[in-house]
Amino acid sequence: MTESLLTADGVTKVFGGVVANDNVTVAVPAGAIVGLIGPNGSGKTTLFNSIVGHHPIDAGSIRFAGREISRLRVAEIARLGMVRTFQQTRIYGKMTCVQNMQISVPHAREGLRTMFSRFPAEVTEKAEGLLEFVGLYAKRHLLAGDLSFGQQKLLEFAMALMNEPRLLLLDEPTAGINPTLINGLMDRLKRANAELGVTLFVIEHNMRVIMNLAQHVYCLAHGQLLAEGPPDEIRGDQRVIDAYLGAH
Ligand SMILES: Nc1ncnc2c1ncn2[C@@H]1O[C@H](COP(=O)(O)OP(=O)(O)O)[C@@H](O)[C@H]1O
Ligand SMILES: [Mg+2]
Known part of the structure; x- marks a missing residue:
């Protein structure tokens, strides 16, 4: 089996007493669009921060393009072809x-x-x-x-x-955007993937968007991986539904 472009394996990140990511494993194959969902505070942004080298992780391994990157800094990782956007522009x-x-x-x-x-x-x-x-x-x-x-x-x-970038990590790209512009942005994301060859890993709250974009979806809850699978399966997964209901 060929290795994914990005693999986070058993990643744990603790802030003081808070376990923001607890033994999280995800893989993003080259050329794919992969989604990351989960209620507020479930650890999505923390995982992105760990992947891009914003802070050191407490356990686990992160591999990108065939090499271990969990001890590299942001600038070094960016030079390897990984770029991220932020929740706040x-x-x-x-x-x-x-x-x-x-x-x-x-x-x-x-x-x-x-x-x-x-x-x-x-x-x-x-x-x-x-x-x-x-x-x-x-x-x-x-x-x-x-x-x-x-x-x-x-x-x-x-x-x-x-x-x-070879891999672009997008943190809630459609948050705060009106529905018409969301469709335009989704279209651009797909075209960047298909025409420019950019692999995408997308945190997204809008279920319609993630169902439309991603081939594979990971769901975090309380810092742990709760479920993963194709969007259709994830949408109907009772654990995922409960996690979102429980968060409100
Ligand atoms: N730099 C930090 N220092 C302390 N706690 C943090 C820090 N970043 C995130 N956390 C905590 O980690 C948990 C996960 O946060 P976050 O990854 O931002 O969640 P999400 O992006 O899924 O909403 C939260 O409890 C948050 O308060
Ligand atoms: Mg976040």
């Missing part, structure tokens, strides 16, 4: 969309002395191409802070694609 409101895109390429940023340094033409071209891809080309010279919240999410997604 992280854009620079006082910069234009194109400028936000330009500074999201790490090597461009490292070479920068000031915000006003010139970027290579190909960086700008790529930025505009990806803004077109997410439907923001007409707004490319607007300040990011003037975009609607949903458009800011699209911008953040485009910024993540600037790095040509």
Whole structure:
């Protein structure tokens, strides 16, 4: 059997007395779209933080593209081709969309002395191409802070694609977005997967979205893996239903 692009095996993460992830095992095959669901506080974001190297884990192993990464730092892991987005958007409101895109390429940023340094033409071209891809080309010279919240999410997604990730981890990409824009975003996520070859691992609260997007879904509850399987099975799984009902 070939190894998945990403494997977290028996990952445990404790904050003080809180076991945020308890022996969690997940696998994301290359080329797939995999979902991660679970009630608030079930440990989804913590798992992403562990995977991207934001904090050390207390037990377990995390492998990406054939190598152990659980002791690497965020920047080292990013260089291997793993990029994440955040639950709260992280854009620079006082910069234009194109400028936000330009500074999201790490090597461009490292070479920068000031915000006003010139970027290579190909960086700008790529930025505009990806803004077109997410439907923001007409707004490319607007300040990011003037975009609607949903458009800011699209911008953040485009910024993540600037790095040509092999694996993109998205933390609640549709949270706070209106239903029309959600459909557009879902379509873009699928196209990034199918056309740009980006493997996706997606935390999502919207069941309709996850059922539509993912081929395989993991469900966490109280830091533990509660269930996993194809979306149709997970939707009808009594343990999953109870976990969500119990959380309200
Ligand atoms: N940096 C941290 N310090 C202390 N506790 C944390 C930290 N991050 C998360 N937690 C705790 O870990 C648990 C899981 O949180 P989180 O992973 O954010 O859940 P989710 O993303 O599923 O809503 C919660 O009890 C939360 O309070
Ligand atoms: Mg979270």
